[in-house]
Amino acid sequence: MADAQHTGEPDNTAVRTALWRALHVRADPPPHVLDDEIGLRLVDPADDWRDRPDMDPDTTRGFRAAMVARARFIEELVAEQADHGVTQYVLLGAGLDTFVQRRPELAARLRVFEIDQPRTQAWKRDRLDALGYGVPEALHLVPVDFEAEEDWLEPLTAAGFDPGRPAVLASTGVSMYLTEETTTATLRRIAGLAPGSTLAMTFLLPPELLDEADRPGLRRSKEGAQASGTPFISFYTPSRMLALAREAGFATARHVPGTDLADRWFAHRPDGLRPSTGEDFLVATV
Numbered sequence: 183m184a185d186a187q188h189t190g191e192p193d194n195t196a197v198r199t200a201l202w203r204a205l206h207v208r209a210d211p212p213p214h215v216l217d218d219e220i221g222l223r224l225v226d227p228a229d230d231w232r233d234r235p236d237m238d239p240d241t242t243r244g245f246r247a248a249m250v251a252r253a254r255f256i257e258e259l260v261a262e263q264a265d266h267g268v269t270q271y272v273l274l275g276a277g278l279d280t281f282v283q284r285r286p287e288l289a290a291r292l293r294v295f296e297i298d299q300p301r302t303q304a305w306k307r308d309r310l311d312a313l314g315y316g317v318p319e320a321l322h323l324v325p326v327d328f329e330a331e332e333d334w335l336e337p338l339t340a341a342g343f344d345p346g347r348p349a350v351l352a353s354t355g356v357s358m359y360l361t362e363e364t365t366t367a368t369l370r371r372i373a374g375l376a377p378g379s380t381l382a383m384t385f386l387l388p389p390e391l392l393d394e395a396d397r398p399g400l401r402r403s404k405e406g407a408q409a410s411g412t413p414f415i416s417f418y419t420p421s422r423m424l425a426l427a428r429e430a431g432f433a434t435a436r437h438v439p440g441t442d443l444a445d446r447w448f449a450h451r452p453d454g455l456r457p458s459t460g461e462d463f464l465v466a467t468v
Contacts, residue, residue, distance in 0.1 A: 191301070191305060192225075192277075192278060192301070192302040192305045192306065193277065193298075193299065193301075193302050193412075194410055194412075195277070195355065195407075195410075195412065196277030196278045196298075196302055197225050197227075197278065198236055199221075199249055199277060199278070199355065200218075200221030200222060200224060200225050200277070200278040200280075201221070201222060201225060201227065201231060201234075201237060202237075202242065202245060202246035202249045202250075203216060203218040203219075203221055203222075203246070203249055203250055203253065204218065204219045204221060204222035205232070205237055205239065205242070205246050206218075206246050206247070206249075206250045207219055208232070209232075209239040209246075210246075210247075210453065210455055211452075211453055214250070215247070215250040215251060215254050215447045215448070216250040216253050216254050216257075217284070218250075218253070218280055218284060220280040220283050220284060221278045221279075221280050223313055224278050224280070224306065224309045224310070224313070225278065226309070236406075243455055243456075244396065244399060244456065244457055244458030245399065245403075245458055247444075247448065247455050247456060247457040247458070248440065248457035248458050248460075248461060251440070251443040251444065251447060251448070251457045252354050252355075252384060252440075252443065252461070252463070253354070254443075254447060255382070255438070255443055255463065256352045256354065256382055257281060257285065257288075259350060259352075259380070259382055259465075260281075260288065260292070260350050260352075261288055263348075263350040263380060264288060264291050264292060267348075268292075268348045268349060268350055268378065268379075268380075269291065269292055269293060269347070270292065270293050270295070270343060270344065270347060270348070270349035270350070271292045271293070271294045271295070271349065271350050271351075271352075272294075272295045272297065272338065272343065272349055272350070272351040272352070273294070273295070273296045273297065273298075273351075273352050273353075274297050274334070274351060274352065274353040274356060274368070275297065275298055275328075275353055275354070275355070275356040276296035276297060276298045276303075277298060277302065277355075278302075278306060279296065281294065282294055282318065282320070282321045283310075283315050289318075289320060289321070290320065292320065293320055293322065293342065293343070294320055294321050294322065295322045295324055295338055295341060295342075295343055296321070296322070296323050296324065297324045297325075297326050297334050297337075297338060298323075298324075298325070298326070299325070299326070299327065299328065300325035300326075300327060303323045303324075303325045304325070306323070307323060322341040322342055322343075324337050324338050324341045325337070328360075334371075335371055345375055345376060346376050347376055348375075348376045348377070348378030348379045348380075348468075349375060349376070349379045349380075350379070350380045350381075350382070351372055351375075351379065351380070351381045351382070352381075352382050352383070353368075353381070353382075353383040353384070354382075354383070354384045355384060355461075356383075356384075357383060357384065357385045357386070357416060357418070358385070358386040358414045358415065358416055358417070359407075359412055359413075359414065359415060359416075360415060360416060361415055361416060362416055362418075362426075365416065365426070366426055366429075366430065369381075369426055369427055369430035369432070369466075370430045370431065372430075372466075372468070373427075373430045373431035373432045373466075373468055374431070374468075375468055376468065377433075377468050378467070378468065379467070379468040380465065380466070380467050380468075381432075381464070381465070381466045381467075382463055382464070382465050383463065383464045383466075384461050384462065384463055384464075385416075385417075385418045385423050385461070385462060385463075385464060386400075386414065386416070386417045386418070386460060386461055387417060387418070387419070387420075387459070387460050387461070387462060388417045388418075388419060389401075389417075391419065391460075392459050392460045393458075393459045396458045396459045396460055399458055399460075400460050420437040420439075420462060423437070423462075423464050424436075424437055424464070427464055427466040431468075432466040432467060432468060433467055433468060434466065434467045435464060435465070435466040435467075436464075436465050436466075437462060437463070437464065438462060438463035438464075438465055439462050439463075440457055440459055440460070440461050440462050440463075441459065443457060443463075444456050444457045
């Protein structure tokens, strides 16, 4: 991996997600649900990165398919909201997201705010500079120490976000690491934003709601997360997540099953690639 110098290293989960997205392009035949190898360039792993146990092309099929499906879903939602005049896009727990670099024509219509841990963001800024992308004027990197329960709206506003104007907010692969209390506080904060704002947030289902074939994969993921010091804390039934959103004050809330995304983009693939079950979306509007 590239030398991060004084900035440390990015979050392991962010690295794995970036590599899985690249593996979709390298290991799966077209059509690709998401074409993203920029994250691979950011990470700059050793040449044998595909030999990592968590990059096995067979055992990770469902996981990498789920990663690209949720990214595709978010980006189509952002494009739809931009067509309706929304000009602010906030990524909560952005990791090594590459939307701005891959979709410059859409990003040019938006002010994009990436919120994440200071360490990961500083490393990412260095890598964007090293690769010649830089940080364009429309992209705002907002460091927030979630582990210290730092308020994210204040630094977001200081970075130029206008809470009086509608925004689309995305939080993927984050809620399982947070307590229900913290997630509830986040929902309330977003529900207090300008009318017309939309949140898309993923959540993990309890194991008993997964397809039986996917339960061993969830168990391995839980064990890996525990071992890396970032344990899965929270699982939600769809009814519970919808209730939390409504109690937080959202005007509307709907559940989008991961199986819907699978049917949308993987139904007729000759290679049989399909996302694993277990992670669904809450889509809520203010």
